[in-house]
Amino acid sequence: MSILLKNGHVIYGEDFEIVKADVLIEENRITKVARNINGGADTVIDATGRVVSPGFVNLHTHSPMGLFRGLADDLPLMEWLEKHIWPREAKLTPEYVKVGAYLGALEMIKTGTTTFLDMYFHMDRVAEAILEAGLRGYLSYGMIDLGDPEKTEKEINEALREMGEIEKLNSERVQFVFGPHAPYTCSIALLKEVRRLASENRKLITIHVSETMAEVGQIAERYGKSPVVLLDDIGFLGSDVIVAHGVWLGGRDIQILARHGVTVAHNPGSNMKLASGVMPLQKLLKAGVNVGLGTDGAASNNNLDMLEEMKLAALLHKVHNLDPTVADAKTVFRMATLNGARALGIKAGMIKEGYLADIAVINFSQPHLRPINNVISHLVYSANGNDVETTIVDGRILMLDREVLTLDEERILDEAERIVEKIR
Amino acid sequence: MSILLKNGHVIYGEDFEIVKADVLIEENRITKVARNINGGADTVIDATGRVVSPGFVNLHTHSPMGLFRGLADDLPLMEWLEKHIWPREAKLTPEYVKVGAYLGALEMIKTGTTTFLDMYFHMDRVAEAILEAGLRGYLSYGMIDLGDPEKTEKEINEALREMGEIEKLNSERVQFVFGPHAPYTCSIALLKEVRRLASENRKLITIHVSETMAEVGQIAERYGKSPVVLLDDIGFLGSDVIVAHGVWLGGRDIQILARHGVTVAHNPGSNMKLASGVMPLQKLLKAGVNVGLGTDGAASNNNLDMLEEMKLAALLHKVHNLDPTVADAKTVFRMATLNGARALGIKAGMIKEGYLADIAVINFSQPHLRPINNVISHLVYSANGNDVETTIVDGRILMLDREVLTLDEERILDEAERIVEKIR
Numbered sequence: 001m002s003i004l005l006k007n008g009h010v011i012y013g014e015d016f017e018i019v020k021a022d023v024l025i026e027e028n029r030i031t032k033v034a035r036n037i038n039g040g041a042d043t044v045i046d047a048t049g050r051v052v053s054p055g056f057v058n059l060h061t062h063s064p065m066g067l068f069r070g071l072a073d074d075l076p077l078m079e080w081l082e083k084h085i086w087p088r089e090a091k092l093t094p095e096y097v098k099v100g101a102y103l104g105a106l107e108m109i110k111t112g113t114t115t116f117l118d119m120y121f122h123m124d125r126v127a128e129a130i131l132e133a134g135l136r137g138y139l140s141y142g143m144i145d146l147g148d149p150e151k152t153e154k155e156i157n158e159a160l161r162e163m164g165e166i167e168k169l170n171s172e173r174v175q176f177v178f179g180p181h182a183p184y185t186c187s188i189a190l191l192k193e194v195r196r197l198a199s200e201n202r203k204l205i206t207i208h209v210s211e212t213m214a215e216v217g218q219i220a221e222r223y224g225k226s227p228v229v230l231l232d233d234i235g236f237l238g239s240d241v242i243v244a245h246g247v248w249l250g251g252r253d254i255q256i257l258a259r260h261g262v263t264v265a266h267n268p269g270s271n272m273k274l275a276s277g278v279m280p281l282q283k284l285l286k287a288g289v290n291v292g293l294g295t296d297g298a299a300s301n302n303n304l305d306m307l308e309e310m311k312l313a314a315l316l317h318k319v320h321n322l323d324p325t326v327a328d329a330k331t332v333f334r335m336a337t338l339n340g341a342r343a344l345g346i347k348a349g350m351i352k353e354g355y356l357a358d359i360a361v362i363n364f365s366q367p368h369l370r371p372i373n374n375v376i377s378h379l380v381y382s383a384n385g386n387d388v389e390t391t392i393v394d395g396r397i398l399m400l401d402r403e404v405l406t407l408d409e410e411r412i413l414d415e416a417e418r419i420v421e422k423i424r
Numbered sequence: 425m426s427i428l429l430k431n432g433h434v435i436y437g438e439d440f441e442i443v444k445a446d447v448l449i450e451e452n453r454i455t456k457v458a459r460n461i462n463g464g465a466d467t468v469i470d471a472t473g474r475v476v477s478p479g480f481v482n483l484h485t486h487s488p489m490g491l492f493r494g495l496a497d498d499l500p501l502m503e504w505l506e507k508h509i510w511p512r513e514a515k516l517t518p519e520y521v522k523v524g525a526y527l528g529a530l531e532m533i534k535t536g537t538t539t540f541l542d543m544y545f546h547m548d549r550v551a552e553a554i555l556e557a558g559l560r561g562y563l564s565y566g567m568i569d570l571g572d573p574e575k576t577e578k579e580i581n582e583a584l585r586e587m588g589e590i591e592k593l594n595s596e597r598v599q600f601v602f603g604p605h606a607p608y609t610c611s612i613a614l615l616k617e618v619r620r621l622a623s624e625n626r627k628l629i630t631i632h633v634s635e636t637m638a639e640v641g642q643i644a645e646r647y648g649k650s651p652v653v654l655l656d657d658i659g660f661l662g663s664d665v666i667v668a669h670g671v672w673l674g675g676r677d678i679q680i681l682a683r684h685g686v687t688v689a690h691n692p693g694s695n696m697k698l699a700s701g702v703m704p705l706q707k708l709l710k711a712g713v714n715v716g717l718g719t720d721g722a723a724s725n726n727n728l729d730m731l732e733e734m735k736l737a738a739l740l741h742k743v744h745n746l747d748p749t750v751a752d753a754k755t756v757f758r759m760a761t762l763n764g765a766r767a768l769g770i771k772a773g774m775i776k777e778g779y780l781a782d783i784a785v786i787n788f789s790q791p792h793l794r795p796i797n798n799v800i801s802h803l804v805y806s807a808n809g810n811d812v813e814t815t816i817v818d819g820r821i822l823m824l825d826r827e828v829l830t831l832d833e834e835r836i837l838d839e840a841e842r843i844v845e846k847i848r
Contacts, residue, residue: 070798272739374494386810
């Protein structure tokens with residue numbers, strides 16, 4: 001299988017240089033970027049007037065939660081969780097979760113996301129949906145034991161079961177990740193066992209850390225330290241750990257994260273909508289911490305649009321610091337692509353020979369993207385997910401001219417509506 | 425001329441109630457909203473599965489500035505203005521400004537904006553473009569005299585000339601507005617003369633007020649009071665005044681604005697991108713001030729997408745107040761529609777019998793708007809401008825199924841690219 005993208009504005013290499021060029025994809029890799037590539041390809045796509053961008057890496061989401069989109073907004077966090085989200089989650093069957101994952105996959109494909117890091121439950125069913133959708137999925141089962149040793153064992157067993165099921169699919173594209181929910185919902189015993197199992201099985205770990213002030217207060221009361229110091233003290237941290245949120249991090253926390261090479265997944269939309277706070281992006285970047293970007297779940301965003309998320313990230317930090325120079329367009333674009341890929345240890349997130357063919361082709365013919373004065377600026381500050389025209393993952397075309405080729409869009413949307421009637 | 429919108433989810437009345445209904449438009453008014461309206465109409469549009477929304481009112485923009493989109497970002501305000509914006513504006517001919525206005529009009533039509541309040545120069549040429557585009561435009565010439573009496577007279581004369589030209593067009597849809605730029609760029613003499621002329625000619629006034637801390641400091645130094653107190657003291661304020669930004673307002677300022685019935689046009693995207701600050705939305709609403717929503721110019725946003733702007737408004741105030749209940753979806757939707765129409769004194773901004781037929785029909789078949797759990801929430805938190813399918817202004821279809829009927833889109837985009845080469 002080979003694909004040739006002709007004559008686009010290519011965002012090339014790790015400096016995101018804009019070059020007019022063709023991009024040749026053979027099997028699942030980008031093999032050549034040059035002007036006027038001749039010779040055959042199985043599929044030729046005219047990218048004239050379009051932008052050929054690395055696909056986006058959504059570094060923190062709960063993909064099936066699209067089912068809950070708009071069911072409850074503008075509420076205090078605990079009321080939102082206790083009265084609206086948790087009672088509905090209790091009604092979710094494995095089959096419902098799978099439909100939610102299909103819905104999330106559709107949304108990601110249609111907005112140029114090629115890789116995502118997920119946390120939810122029934123992830124073996126999510127894996128089936130993602131395998132079919134064609135996305136690159138890093139899937140974690142969210143473990144919560146609330147300090148109950150019986151629950152600890154149950155959660156570990158469920159994680160291992162889901163890991164086994166996902167490994168049976170035998171796909172490079174669909175990977176299991178350990179996902180202890182958070183230091184305030186997981187016991188030390190669970191966290192230590194996860195650390196051991198992740199190292200033993202060479203899996204990544206993702207965990208919510210310091211999302212809200214309340215959580216930091218709770219951990220301080222229970223352990224007399226911050227969540228990051230706690231995780232450091234039990235030997236949990238490493239370059240294979242991706243912490244989500246990291247809103248309420250102190251100077252010492254940031255130094256610890258930097259020292260261990262931990263990645264932080266920033267979720268500006270969710271942090272704003274739930275009023276969690278503003279993560280110290282400038283301090284993290286200055287300390288050399290790898291920061292990626294995520295949308296969080298659609299119940300607290302309310303979409304999975306990484307193009308929109310980039311704008312939110314840039315704008316939030318400018319106004320919060322009263323400094324328009326921070327979180328510039330290229331920095332934010334890097335967070336949404338390359339930094340996410342680095343966190344997951346994949347050779348992706350940029351357009352370059354030898355890199356994975358995970359690509360979004362973006363239509364620049366709409367008035368809000370013209371004149372084409374600055375491609376990266378337009379993507380960050382003016383584009384939105386609907387501008388994505390074609391999405392390629394692992395050298396396979398998942399969407400062409402806005403038509404999703406791998407999934408039955410209408411059927412999935414109908415099923416999602418049907419499920420909501422049952423869990424409302 | 426009559427148009428029948430069949431079977432949509434209609435956002436009805438001032439409470440934005442969602443009803444499944446048909447909407448009948450006769451001439452330029454909505455004449456009937458009911459189930460199964462029978463009888464002929466010149467045009468019938470199937471709105472099944474779509475949302476019939478009041479069109480958006482962009483209460484503060486500089487529509488021709490789309491030409492500068494992305495030419496300079498992430499810079500301190502004065503460097504941005506002095507090195508990038510002003511030198512390029514000096515190169516703009518009336519013809520270039522008209523092309524910029526066409527570009528802005530295209531963008532607004534394609535994102536469901538039906539009415540806008542503009543400030544720029546060569547507004548007689550902007551008026552020609554807007555008349556042709558079919559939008560409802562309130563157009564102000566931005567006056568700046570910097571305290572120079574000769575310039576005061578010149579600016580007044582230019583405003584009156586442009587007013588005369590715009591009145592010659594003899595269109596209800598295209599109205600002249602007085603636009604003294606700001607208290608820090610206009611002399612008291614100019615402001616007083618504008619106030620007199622606006623009353624005499626029954627025109628609205630729009631002016632930038634308290635956008636940045638620096639501006640408030642400057643006015644305090646020059647006059648020993650805040651910009652709002654200054655305007656109050658010279659008898660400038662009234663219910664025909666729309667102040668843009670209002671970021672740095674104190675308690676006394678807010679009381680003054682409320683007492684005079686002044687409207688504030690909130691511009692969250694621009695205030696965030698330029699790091700101007702966060703306007704005290706909660707305090708303004710509590711005081712009963714009418715607050716509308718604007719995008720500001722595309723050089724500081726960088727688009728004119730009111731759907732995106734609604735999300736920015738909601739999210740900014742939640743995180744700034746650390747309270748997820750503020751700036752709820754309906755409040756923000758009202759700012760973007762009804763409050764803007766009220767500020768301009770037009771019977772628009774809602775779908776109801778007798779109201780102007782200014783309507784956006786929004787496609788809800790994309791995965792990011794499904795399941796259709798909550799229409800207003802989806803519009804505020806998940807939709808974007810590209811979801812708008814059909815735009816109707818004054819009973820005339822400006823865009824049908826994403827195709828703009830009143831303007832030659834391709835020609836305008838080409839001309840915009842050509843102009844940028846000349847002003848770069």
